[in-house]
Amino acid sequence: MSGLEPPVPGTAAAGFATDGVNGTGGAKPSSRASTVGPSKSWAKWRRAVGLLLLALTVVLWTASNFLASVRRMVFKARLSLS
Helix, strand or coil: CCCCCCCCCHHHHCCCECCCECCECCCECCHHHHHCCCCHHHHHHHHHHHHHHHHHHHHHHHHHHHHHHHHHHHHHHHHHHC
């Protein structure tokens, strides 16, 4: 198993075939292993929601930093007027 492949549970490992060279190569999942996991539509929604949450985080973080800097400028301006 190469370092880039995810770990396979012991019961599912029996469903994979190898080409015989150090146990690497064309891993072919059995019919049982191919039915396990989320559907493609679920993966698309999960990615879309993840990107939306990332964008929301960036926007809120940027707005927070901007408002904090404006508040500092207003506070300094009030101090200099006094």
